[in-house]
Amino acid sequence: MYQGHPALEPIAWILLAIKLAGIPVGAFAFLHAVTQRADAFVAADKLSKNAWMGITGGATLVLLLFHPVGLGTMFWIAGLVAALVYIVDVRPRITDVQRGPRW
Structure with missing residues (x-):
């Protein structure tokens, strides 16, 4: 782990927790994009399914490889x-489109 000043060790643990919390967010966004119908993205007036799979898959890879502190x-x-843009903006629209009209 961290080989520096003992007072900074809790900060290192907190940053590790932040990094580890980001990985499931990216994975969830990617898995959601993979399991949705391609026509739902067009109907929701969003980028294509392949584009979002690439964006969220790349985001997940970046979250795995880089750290929230340092050069990355x-x-x-x-x-x-x-990943959060997909979860907050795209996912609700895709879900609404696939659910159909409410009345």
Whole structure:
């Protein structure tokens, strides 16, 4: 783990927890994109299913490979933002389209 000042060791554990929490977020976004119908993305007026599978798959890979601190910080943040955009913006629209009209 961290080989520095003992007072900084709790911070290292917190950052590890943040990194580990980001990985399931990316994996969830990717798995959701994979399991949805391709026509639902078009009907929801979003990028294609293949585009979102690439974005969320790449985001998951970045979340696995990079750390939230150090030289890979910006890549890690970009991966997390990409996964969260899918979860917060695309996923609800896809779900609504596949659910059908409510009345």
